[in-house]
Amino acid sequence: MLISMGFIDLVISSDGKEYVTRKHLQTECANECLAAGGRISLTDLASQLNVNLDHISGAVNQLVRQIDHEEDHVNISTSNDFLICAGELIHRDFINGLCAKLNEQLEELGTISMLQLTRQWELPTELLNQHILTELGTGRISAIRFEDYLCTNRYINTLKGKFRAMLIGLTKPCPLTEIYSYLAVSESFFFLLLNELNDQGKLPGKLLGTKNSIKSLYVPFIHERMAKQFILQRLSEEHFIECSIMKRLSISGEPISFxxxxxxxxxxxxxxxxxSVVLSESLLWKECDLLAKNLLHSIHFCLIDDILPVKLISVFNDSDYIKIVEILQKGWNEGYLRTTNDRRVIFDHSKLLSNWLKSVEEFIHERAVKDAPELRKAQLNAAISIQKQLNKEEKKQQKDDDWEIEKPSKGGKGANKKNRSGGGSSHQTSSRSGKQKAATESNISNKDLLSCASPFSSDELFTxxxxxxxxxxxxxxxxxxxEIADDFIAEVNNLYRRFVTEEWEQQLHQTTAEEQQAQRQAFEQRLNKISDEYAAICLFEKGTDYFEEAICTFVGFLN
Incomplete structure (x- = not known):
C-alpha cells in the first residue's frame, strides 16, 4: 500500500521475497556490467538480479542519464561511462578495449573486413557503426574505412608500392584484368590504389579506355617512348608506316593527332x-606520282601496283586505291582519267583508244583488203535476191489487182456498175504497191552486210x-x-568498215570504160523492159472496164 501510494520507492523481486530501492538497483546493474567485462544484456541482468525486466530497463536508463556524486558510490564509474546499445548495457572501457584489440589486429594483418569483426566478437552492427568505427583516425584506431574493409595506412602504402613495382616492371601494354589478378583485393580497392598513384604522379604509364573500367589497357611510358622511336626510324628508312602497326603499338587517337x-x-x-598507311610525300609519293604520269603519257594507262613499292602494296586496301585514284585524277591536267571497277588501273580513255587503233591499224587494213571482195560479192548477191523477191511480190500484187472482180450480188447490175467504176480500186492498188515497195527497200537497207560486219574478237585484238x-x-x-573491250571493238569495227568501203571505191575506179558502158547499157535495157511491161499492164487494166457484164461474171467464175 505504501509503495502504491508513493510514500516509499522500492522494487520487489520477482519472487516477492525481497525489496530493493531503485537507486540500489542501478548500482547493482552497474556492478553486474563491470563484473561481466563491461557488456551484459538486459535479460541477463533481470535473471541475475531476480528483478522484473521492466524495472531493469528503467534502472539502466536512469543509470545512463544520471550522475551520482555520493561518496558511497565512488568505486563505481560515473553513469556517462555506460550506454545502452541493441538491448545491452555496455561500459566505455569495453569499447576502448575493443578499439585497442582492433588496432592490434590491424597492425598485424593490415586489413580486416567488417563481416569478420561482427562474427569474431559477436558485435551488433549498431555498436560497430556508432561506437567503434567513429574512433577511426582519432588515434585509438589507426586505420581508414573503404567500403566494408578497414585498412591501415601502412597496408595501403605497401599495396601501392607493390602495385607500382608491378607497373614499373611492365615494358609492353597490358590489360588491367591481368594486373588485377595478381592483387588479392576487390575491384573497387584496386582502382582506389590506381587512382591514388595517378593523382600522386607515381603511375609509370597511362590508361587507354574508360576510367575505372577493368577492361582498360595500361600502356607503360617506356613502351610509348620505344614505340615513338620505332615509328620515327621506320619513317626514315621505309618512308611509310602502317596504321595497323601503330594500333598494335597501342598508339592512342588518330594518326594525324599523334x-x-x-x-x-x-x-x-x-x-x-x-x-591504311602514313607516308612521306616528298620521299615516296612524289616518285610514284611521277612514274604514274610518265606511264599515262607513254601508254595512256597506269596499273597502280606498278608505281608502288612491293611492301606498300601488301598493306593497301580498297580505300587506299580510291585515295590514290583521287590524287592522280586531281593532278592530271590533260583531260579526265577513268578507272576500272576495282580501282587498280587508271587510264585516259580517248587517248588510249586512239593509240590502240593506231597500233592495230595495219592489221585491220590487211583484214579489210582480204575480206572486201567476198563482202562485196555477198552483199550484191543479197541485194539481187531481195530485188528478185521485190519484183515477184510486185507481179503477184499486180496480178491480184488486175483480176480482182467482185462476184455479182443479188442486186443485179447495180453492183456490177459500181464495181466497173474502177477509179477507187486503181488508187488503192497503187497505194498498196507503193507501201510494199517502200517496205522492201527498207528491208534491203537493214540487211546491209557491211554495217553488221564484226570480224574481230576481243582476244584476237588484244593479242x-x-x-x-x-x-x-x-x-x-x-x-x-x-572495262574498255566494248568501246575498242566498236572503234575497230568502224575502222574496218571504212577500210572496206575505201577498197570497194578503189575497185570501182579501177574498172575499165568498156565495163562501165556495158553495165550502163544493161541497166537501161532492163529499165526499158520494166517500163514496157508496166505500160502493157496499165492498158490491160483500162480495157477491162469495157467488158460486158456476162463476160465479167464468167471471168470472175473462172477465177
Missing part, C-alpha cells in the same frame, strides 16, 4: 594520311595489240580489258 605532337610542323606537313608492243614488255591488265 604525328602532329611527335613531329615538327615542316615534317608533319610532308606526310600523307591514307586509310595483236600486245604483239605490236612486245619489245616494250607491254601487257594489258584483265580489268582494263573488261
Amino acid at each position: 604525328f602532329r605532337e611527335l613531329l615538327p610542323s615542316t615534317e608533319f606537313n610532308d606526310l600523307l594520311f591514307w586509310p 595483236e595489240l600486245e604483239r605490236c608492243h612486245s619489245s616494250s614488255d607491254f601487257q594489258i591488265p584483265d580489268t582494263l580489258r573488261e
Whole structure:
C-alpha cells in the first residue's frame, strides 16, 4: 500500500521475497556490467538480479542519464561511462578495449573486413557503426574505412608500392584484368590504389579506355617512348608506316593527332594520311606520282601496283586505291582519267583508244583488203535476191489487182456498175504497191552486210595489240580489258568498215570504160523492159472496164 501510494520507492523481486530501492538497483546493474567485462544484456541482468525486466530497463536508463556524486558510490564509474546499445548495457572501457584489440589486429594483418569483426566478437552492427568505427583516425584506431574493409595506412602504402613495382616492371601494354589478378583485393580497392598513384604522379604509364573500367589497357611510358622511336626510324628508312602497326603499338587517337605532337610542323606537313598507311610525300609519293604520269603519257594507262613499292602494296586496301585514284585524277591536267571497277588501273580513255587503233591499224587494213571482195560479192548477191523477191511480190500484187472482180450480188447490175467504176480500186492498188515497195527497200537497207560486219574478237585484238608492243614488255591488265573491250571493238569495227568501203571505191575506179558502158547499157535495157511491161499492164487494166457484164461474171467464175 505504501509503495502504491508513493510514500516509499522500492522494487520487489520477482519472487516477492525481497525489496530493493531503485537507486540500489542501478548500482547493482552497474556492478553486474563491470563484473561481466563491461557488456551484459538486459535479460541477463533481470535473471541475475531476480528483478522484473521492466524495472531493469528503467534502472539502466536512469543509470545512463544520471550522475551520482555520493561518496558511497565512488568505486563505481560515473553513469556517462555506460550506454545502452541493441538491448545491452555496455561500459566505455569495453569499447576502448575493443578499439585497442582492433588496432592490434590491424597492425598485424593490415586489413580486416567488417563481416569478420561482427562474427569474431559477436558485435551488433549498431555498436560497430556508432561506437567503434567513429574512433577511426582519432588515434585509438589507426586505420581508414573503404567500403566494408578497414585498412591501415601502412597496408595501403605497401599495396601501392607493390602495385607500382608491378607497373614499373611492365615494358609492353597490358590489360588491367591481368594486373588485377595478381592483387588479392576487390575491384573497387584496386582502382582506389590506381587512382591514388595517378593523382600522386607515381603511375609509370597511362590508361587507354574508360576510367575505372577493368577492361582498360595500361600502356607503360617506356613502351610509348620505344614505340615513338620505332615509328620515327621506320619513317626514315621505309618512308611509310602502317596504321595497323601503330594500333598494335597501342598508339592512342588518330594518326594525324599523334604525328602532329611527335613531329615538327615542316615534317608533319610532308606526310600523307591514307586509310591504311602514313607516308612521306616528298620521299615516296612524289616518285610514284611521277612514274604514274610518265606511264599515262607513254601508254595512256597506269596499273597502280606498278608505281608502288612491293611492301606498300601488301598493306593497301580498297580505300587506299580510291585515295590514290583521287590524287592522280586531281593532278592530271590533260583531260579526265577513268578507272576500272576495282580501282587498280587508271587510264585516259580517248587517248588510249586512239593509240590502240593506231597500233592495230595495219592489221585491220590487211583484214579489210582480204575480206572486201567476198563482202562485196555477198552483199550484191543479197541485194539481187531481195530485188528478185521485190519484183515477184510486185507481179503477184499486180496480178491480184488486175483480176480482182467482185462476184455479182443479188442486186443485179447495180453492183456490177459500181464495181466497173474502177477509179477507187486503181488508187488503192497503187497505194498498196507503193507501201510494199517502200517496205522492201527498207528491208534491203537493214540487211546491209557491211554495217553488221564484226570480224574481230576481243582476244584476237588484244593479242595483236600486245604483239605490236612486245619489245616494250607491254601487257594489258584483265580489268582494263573488261572495262574498255566494248568501246575498242566498236572503234575497230568502224575502222574496218571504212577500210572496206575505201577498197570497194578503189575497185570501182579501177574498172575499165568498156565495163562501165556495158553495165550502163544493161541497166537501161532492163529499165526499158520494166517500163514496157508496166505500160502493157496499165492498158490491160483500162480495157477491162469495157467488158460486158456476162463476160465479167464468167471471168470472175473462172477465177
